[in-house]
Amino acid sequence: MTLFDETVGDMMNESILGRAQERDLIRIEAHQIRAYTLNKQKQVDDYPYGGGHGAVMQADPLYQCWKHITDAYGPGHTIYLSPAGKTFTQCEAKRLLRDYEHLILVCGHYEGIDERFIEACVDEELSIGDFVLTGGELPAMVVADAVARMVPGVLPDPECFEDESHWSGMLEYPQYSRPETWHGRTVPPVLRSGNHALVARWRRKQSILRTFRRRPDLYEKLDFSSKEDQKLLQELMEEEADFQPRR
Structure with missing residues (x-):
């Protein structure tokens, strides 16, 4: 109306x-x-x-x-x-x-x-x-x-929106396309590895980090109780100086 x-x-x-x-x-x-x-x-x-x-x-x-x-x-x-x-x-x-x-x-x-x-x-x-x-x-x-956009069939696959920001409470991981190198910036090697398990793990890790940095309000509500998430949190603490696990 x-x-x-x-x-x-x-x-x-x-x-x-x-x-x-x-x-x-x-x-x-x-x-x-x-x-x-x-x-x-x-x-x-x-x-x-x-x-x-x-x-x-x-x-x-x-x-x-x-x-x-x-x-x-x-x-x-x-x-x-x-x-x-x-x-x-x-x-x-x-x-x-x-x-x-x-x-x-x-x-x-x-x-x-x-x-x-x-x-x-x-x-x-x-x-x-x-x-x-x-x-x-x-x-x-x-x-x-x-x-x-979430009506079945509007997008080709549910993953088109289920992997996006806010669906699971986190922000979406970074995305890249061709060319491999642009203005001196190169696509992360893991995305070119062909190893789908490693790619999925990297994306989960990046989603956690991006949510922590950009939306701490969302980060505080997330559930990281699984063993795999605990490993990712530990790695992020070792790799990123500003990263802190949830209190």
């Missing part, structure tokens, strides 16, 4: 998500809220009660759009993209994919949307971070992309 349906539609119909829609694996539709207003001016906003700057999106155009969607496609889990919402994470993306067949993403604008629509129709509010944007389209596309 958006005031910029063409922009959102163009973005969501490109590349991987576009091909997935062509194969009927997913379906993403952008509904223009103005099309559901009951006034000739197609007005969707008005001054806020109580005074203040800006305007507030009115409840009824939002409701009429939402009602059309639910009547046409059945009840869906309705999410309002809001800086006051719960922070969206990879775990949240997995939850939405697991629990719901149909998501309705509501994009606000101006100073926000009438609280009565939220109370009547919204199931939850999500935020993509502690900052404010001019509209909800970018957050909605972030949520749609993060969820849709």
Whole structure:
């Protein structure tokens, strides 16, 4: 649900998500809220009660759009993209994919949307971070992309997302491609060894190190109880001056 349906539609119909829609694996539709207003001016906003700057999106155009969607496609889990919402994470993306067949993403604008629509129709509010944007389209596309890419068949193999940052609580290991040497920098020898077990071990080790250095908050939550991880931690302590095992 958006005031910029063409922009959102163009973005969501490109590349991987576009091909997935062509194969009927997913379906993403952008509904223009103005099309559901009951006034000739197609007005969707008005001054806020109580005074203040800006305007507030009115409840009824939002409701009429939402009602059309639910009547046409059945009840869906309705999410309002809001800086006051719960922070969206990879775990949240997995939850939405697991629990719901149909998501309705509501994009606000101006100073926000009438609280009565939220109370009547919204199931939850999500935020993509502690900052404010001019509209909800970018957050909605972030949520749609993060969820849709995990739908079976959208990516060629589950490993395409299961090895990535945040899937298991860690950041992803460094990636390299051709040429072997670029500007004097060479691909790590282990990645050219052909030994898949050593490559997997190196990647696990690099993920631990990268998470430790860049996201200590995530690092503190990780489970390193296995014997193999204990060996990796010991090696990192010996090799990296700044590395410290979790307290």
